[in-house]
Amino acid sequence: MIDKKVKNKNNFFWIYAVILAIFLGIFFFKTSFSNPRKIDQDTFFKILVKGEVQKIIVKHREIVYVYLKKEFLSSNNFLNSNYSLKNNNSYKFITNPLQYEFEIGDLQFFQKKFEEYKNKYKLDTLIDFKNQQEYTLTKFFFDYGIFLILFVLFWMFIFRKIGAAGGGAGGQIFNIGKSRAKLFDENDNVKITFKDVAGLEGAKEEVQEIVEFLKSPQKYTKLGGKIPKGALLIGPPGTGKTLLAKAVAGEARVPFFSLSGSDFVEMFVGVGASRVRDLFEKAKEKSPCMIFIDEIDAIGRARGKSSIAGSNDERENTLNQLLTEMDGFGTHTNVIVLAATNRSDILDKALLRPGRFDRTIIVDPPELNERKEIFRVHLKNLILSDKVDIDFLARQTPGFSGADIANICNESALIAARKNRPKIYHQDFLDAIDRIIGGLEKKSKIIKPNEKKRIAYHEAGHATISWLLEHAAPLVKVTIVPRGKSLGSAWYLPEERQLTTLEQMKDEICALLAGRSAEEIIFNSISTGALNDLERVTKQAQSMVVIFGLNNKIGNISYYDSAGQNEFSFTKPYSERTAQIIDEEVSKIIEEEYQRAKNLLKKNKDKLSMLANQLLDKEVIFREDLKKIFGKRPFSDDIEDILTINHHALS
Numbered sequence: 001m002i003d004k005k006v007k008n009k010n011n012f013f014w015i016y017a018v019i020l021a022i023f024l025g026i027f028f029f030k031t032s033f034s035n036p037r038k039i040d041q042d043t044f045f046k047i048l049v050k051g052e053v054q055k056i057i058v059k060h061r062e063i064v065y066v067y068l069k070k071e072f073l074s075s076n077n078f079l080n081s082n083y084s085l086k087n088n089n090s091y092k093f094i095t096n097p098l099q100y101e102f103e104i105g106d107l108q109f110f111q112k113k114f115e116e117y118k119n120k121y122k123l124d125t126l127i128d129f130k131n132q133q134e135y136t137l138t139k140f141f142f143d144y145g146i147f148l149i150l151f152v153l154f155w156m157f158i159f160r161k162i163g164a165a166g167g168g169a170g171g172q173i174f175n176i177g178k179s180r181a182k183l184f185d186e187n188d189n190v191k192i193t194f195k196d197v198a199g200l201e202g203a204k205e206e207v208q209e210i211v212e213f214l215k216s217p218q219k220y221t222k223l224g225g226k227i228p229k230g231a232l233l234i235g236p237p238g239t240g241k242t243l244l245a246k247a248v249a250g251e252a253r254v255p256f257f258s259l260s261g262s263d264f265v266e267m268f269v270g271v272g273a274s275r276v277r278d279l280f281e282k283a284k285e286k287s288p289c290m291i292f293i294d295e296i297d298a299i300g301r302a303r304g305k306s307s308i309a310g311s312n313d314e315r316e317n318t319l320n321q322l323l324t325e326m327d328g329f330g331t332h333t334n335v336i337v338l339a340a341t342n343r344s345d346i347l348d349k350a351l352l353r354p355g356r357f358d359r360t361i362i363v364d365p366p367e368l369n370e371r372k373e374i375f376r377v378h379l380k381n382l383i384l385s386d387k388v389d390i391d392f393l394a395r396q397t398p399g400f401s402g403a404d405i406a407n408i409c410n411e412s413a414l415i416a417a418r419k420n421r422p423k424i425y426h427q428d429f430l431d432a433i434d435r436i437i438g439g440l441e442k443k444s445k446i447i448k449p450n451e452k453k454r455i456a457y458h459e460a461g462h463a464t465i466s467w468l469l470e471h472a473a474p475l476v477k478v479t480i481v482p483r484g485k486s487l488g489s490a491w492y493l494p495e496e497r498q499l500t501t502l503e504q505m506k507d508e509i510c511a512l513l514a515g516r517s518a519e520e521i522i523f524n525s526i527s528t529g530a531l532n533d534l535e536r537v538t539k540q541a542q543s544m545v546v547i548f549g550l551n552n553k554i555g556n557i558s559y560y561d562s563a564g565q566n567e568f569s570f571t572k573p574y575s576e577r578t579a580q581i582i583d584e585e586v587s588k589i590i591e592e593e594y595q596r597a598k599n600l601l602k603k604n605k606d607k608l609s610m611l612a613n614q615l616l617d618k619e620v621i622f623r624e625d626l627k628k629i630f631g632k633r634p635f636s637d638d639i640e641d642i643l644t645i646n647h648h649a650l651s
Contacts, residue, residue: 036065036066036098036099036100036101037099037100037101038100038101038102039066039100039101039102040102041102041104041110043100043102044064044066044100044102045113045117047066047100048114048117048121048123048125049117049121049123051069051121051123052068052069052072053066053067053068053069053123053125054067054068054069054070054097054125054126055067055125055126055127055128056114056125056126056127056128057127057128057129057130058104058107058110058127058128058129058130059129059130060130061107061129062103062104062107063101063102063103063104064101064102064103064104064110065098065100065101066098066099066100066101066102067097067098067099068097068099069097070097111127114127182257182258182259183255183256183257183282183286191250192243192246192247192249192250193247193250193251194207194208194247194251196243196247196377197240197243197244197247198370198373198374198376198377198402199240199366199367199369199370199371199373199374199402200239200240200244200363200366200370201370202361202362203233203240203244203361203362203363204244204247206231206359206361207231207244207247207248207338207361208251210228210231210248210290210336210338210359211248211251211252213227213228213336214227214252214254214288214289214290214334214336215252215253215254217288217334227334227336228336228358228359229326229327229335229336229337229355229356229357229358230326230336230337230338230339230356230357230358230359231336231337231338231339231357231358231359231360231361232296232339232340232341232344232352232357232359232360232361233245233338233339233340233341233361233363234340234341234342234344234360234361234362234363235342235362235363235364235365236342236364236365236401237342237401237403238401238402238403238404239363239364239365239366239401239402239403240363240401240402240403241294241340241342241363242294242340243402244363245258245292245294245338245340248290248292248338249292252290254286254288254289254290255283255286255289255290256289256290256292257279257282257283257289257290257291257292258292258294259279259291259292259293259294260293260294260295260298261293261294261295261296261297261298261299261300262295262298263275264276264298264299264318264322265298265299265315265318270314270317272299272314272315272317272318272321273317273318273320273321275318276318276321276322276325277321277325279291279325280325280335283333283335284333284335287333287334287335288334288335288336289334289335289336290335290336290337290338291335291336291337291338292337292338292339292340293337293338293339293340294339294340295340295341296339296340296341296347296351297341297342297343297344297346297347299315299318299319299322300319300322300339300341300347300348300351301315301319301346301347301348302346302347302348302349303316303319303348319348319351322351323348323350323351323356326355326356327355327356337356337357339357344360365399365400365401366400366401366402366405367496368394368395368398368496369394371394371397371400371405372390372391372394374402374405374406375390375393375394375405375409376390378405378406378409378410379409382409382412382413382424383422383423383424384423384424385423385424385425385426387425387426388424388425388426388429389426392426393408393429393433395493396430396433396476396493397433398493398494398496404436407436408429408432408433408436409429409432411432411435411436412424412428412429412431412432413428415428415431415432415435416428434483434491437491438483438484438486438489439483439484439485439486440483440484441481441482441483442481442482442483445482447482447487451487452480452616453612453616454519454523454527454529455480455487455488455529456480456488456612456613456615456616457518457519457522457523457608457612458488458515458516458518458519458527458529458530459478459479459480459488459489459490459515459612459615460478460518460608460611460612460615461514461515461516461517461518461519461597461601461608462478462490462511462512462514462515463475463478463490463611463621463626464514464518464600464601464604464607464608464611464630465510465511465514465517465597465600465601466490466492466511466514467626467630467633468600468604468630469507469510469511469600470503470507471501471503471504471506471507471508472492472507472508472510472511473492473493473494473495473508473511474492474493474495474623474633475490475491475492475493475623475626476491476492476493476622476623477490477491477620477621477622477623478490478491478615478620478621479615479619479620479621480615480616480619480620481619481620486532487529502544502550505540505544505550506589506593508540509537509540509541509589509590509593510593510596510597510600511597512533512536512537512540513530513533513537513590513593513594513597514597514600514601515529515530515533516529516530516533516534516594517594517597517598517601518601518608518612520598521598521601521602521605521608522608522609522612537590537593538586538590541586541589541590542582542586544589545582545585545586545589546558546559546560546582547559547560551585551589553581553585554578554581554582554585559573559574561573604630607629607630610629611625611626611629614629
């Protein structure tokens with residue numbers, strides 16, 4: 001198929017090349033053999049007295065064209081004659097009677113002299129006067145035809161390019177309004193199925209049912225039900241929305257059109273709406289079928305929210321056409337639209353209503369068991385060591401999407417290959433997670449001894465408080481090796497929970513403030529190293545007061561706007577007095593937890609120093625090192641057994 005396209009393309013190239021060569025040849029022939037040669041008046045009169053001139057034409061009272069008699073064009077006398085023409089020592093055989101031209105100064109003087117020569121030598125040469133430009137069709141073609149042909153060829157080439165960009169057959173410009181959707185049917189070898197989609201059980205169940213609607217619609221319509229017209233996949237990036245659509249294409253035995261929302265966008269007015277119409281016309285011809293529109297927010301953004309009048313008219317026209325095609329007057333076809341987006345909050349309400357997108361399928365980041373399944377899918381083709389613990393890796397990656405897990409597996413293989421290992425070990429996965437979360441280690445970065453000591457106590461403070469508090473996330477490891485933008489970092493294993501209590505949020509804030517608290521206790525001063533901690537603490541405290549209603553003074557009030565309307569407003573949804581109370585309560589929460597962290601660290605100052613010195617010595621310490629210093633954590637749970645892993649042994 002590719003060879004045929006290339007061959008057709010080459011054929012068009014050679015056709016254009018041959019046509020261009022022909023007209024260039026005509027042009028040069030005309031230039032070389034048809035243009036008259038310039039002479040002066042004296043030379044003309046020498047030719048005139050020989051009786052070879054049939055006529056002369058005086059144009060615009062200043063240029064004279066000399067036409068020779070036919071017998072002198074082909075005779076040897078003409079070919080061998082020499083009139084001492086300037087810059088012309090040889091003649092070419094030419095049948096055009098127009099041979100010479102010259103300029104005159106005074107027309108009356110020239111005409112008088114011409115008549116004298118004509119009477120003296122008894123010549124029959126004629127003289128004519130032409131003061132207006134004359135063009136025959138032939139002369140016009142010879143003068144300007146080549147340029148017209150080149151102009152036409154140029155625009156034919158441009159139209160073919162534009163037509164090809166429009167996606168139409170034959171490369172015509174009129175196909176720019178045709179749909180760019182790619183069609184998958186039973187003849188296409190789509191290898192991805194629902195077996196390749198790990199996790200996402202709820203989303204898979206709903207999508208599988210949509211496929212069943214298309215395969216056997218009578219099963220659902222015999223009781224009077226109607227087949228849904230659309231389903232919208234909503235979820236963060238990388239959670240597997242497009243993968244689900246690929247699985248639908250692999251499972252469905254019906255035509256499947258796939259395209260992106262940006263494929264409707266074009267600089268030409270009306271092209272987007274035209275492509276929508278063409279897409280649904282093709283779908284209706286192959287009904288029952290399915291249409292998948294990825295990133296539908298490119299054309300489905302809510303109307304009327306643009307600050308510039310008229311700036312989104314073309315996009316709105318495209319959206320209006322899509323709304324009409326999905327559920328307009330007289331739309332009764334078995335065409336189901338499957339769309340995906342990670343920005344559902346900005347979609348137009350008319351697009352989300354039942355009758356267009358009847359089902360909204362939420363594709364959340366995978367839970368613990370789902371992450372295990374995703375790891376198993378991506379580890380199939382990797383050469384692994386027997387000590388790789390998939391359960392631990394799944395627990396170590398809370399909040400990771402399927403794309404993130406795929407990246408971890410690939411990065412671990414690259415790390416193992418970089419170390420010339422025959423297999424991928426557990427430590428390679430941990431290094432891959434560390435690199436993706438924190439960035440690349442910068443062991444060559446020069447840090448002063450006093451700064452390194454401060455960093456060690458800062459990280460030891462985090463580790464100490466997280467060990468002593470019940471609801472703080474369990475520690476995995478602590479390092480003072482610079483990584484990414486951070487000078488030191490600690491890895492925790494946050495508990496996966498659906499609800500968070502006030503005590504849990506306070507413990508998290510206290511653990512985040514422990515680094516600065518340790519600096520103040522040991523060095524009697526604080527530094528800028530707690531920037532990231534303070535940012536997270538401030539957001540956490542604000543959410544407690546403003547969003548979750550966990551503050552007694554503000555009460556059970558939430559200023560959270562799930563519809564996203566406040567982002568377009570310049571006013572706050574509360575008064576200035578309430579804003580002042582919010583600021584005071586946020587500051588109060590942070591200050592209370594800061595003092596709490598200081599008090600705990602003062603009680604365990606000796607253990608804090610032991611941990612910091614061990615960090616300075618080893619640079620990286622693990623959970624078992626904290627157990628040796630602090631003893632068993634007083635708040636044990638099921639996670640403890642999983643986290644008790646000797647990382648060095650596994651590597």
